[in-house]
Amino acid sequence: MGRIxxxxxxxxxxxxxxxxxxxxxxxxxxxxxxKDLLIFLTDYIKKETVELFVIGEPKQKDNTASESEKFIKAFIVKLQKTIPSIPIKRVDERFTSKMAFQTMIDSGLKKNQRKNKALIDEISATLILQNYLYSK
Structure with missing residues (x-):
């Protein structure tokens, strides 16, 4: 079994x-x-078995696509051309950034550490993945 x-x-x-x-x-x-994402993913799958990509799907409160969706769709086209062997699933990512920030507060991170946007993005990806696992 491969990783997701x-x-x-x-x-x-x-x-x-x-x-x-x-x-x-x-x-x-x-x-x-x-800008380095496709290179990172290509290198990663050479080292680890990945059976599925789960990509966040940002939506507005009224369930319409957010403005960033056009960039994500363009990335997905490139990803499918670069790594066609791994399927892609989309998962609603509404509120994951807010939940990630709250997770940082709950875990006791200091105010300076909570300003780390890279950490918020990583935690958001984890929440997207957890949502997918719960829905399986």
Whole structure:
């Protein structure tokens, strides 16, 4: 069984989370510059078996697509061309950034640490992955 890798796509930074090989636990992996994302993913799948990409789907409160969806769709086209062997699932990512920030507060991180946007992106990717695992 391979890992599931979740992507919290952003135009500048992208949070990455993965499951263990049994697909039970979701853990934050890293945050990468979005311009390097395809290179990172290509390198990662050379080292680890990944059976699915889960990509956040940002929506407005009224369930319409957010403005960033056009960038995500363009990325997905590139991802499918670069790594066609791994399927992609989309997961609603509404409120994950707010939940990530609250998680940081609840875990006792100091105010300076909570300003780390890369950490927020990584935690958001983990929340997206957890949501997917719960829905399976």
């Amino acid at each position: 890798l979740a992507i919290d796509f952003g135009t500048k930074r992208t949070g990455i989370a993965v499951t263990d090989e049994l697909q039970i636990i979701a853990s934050g992996l890293t945050t990468v510059n979005t």
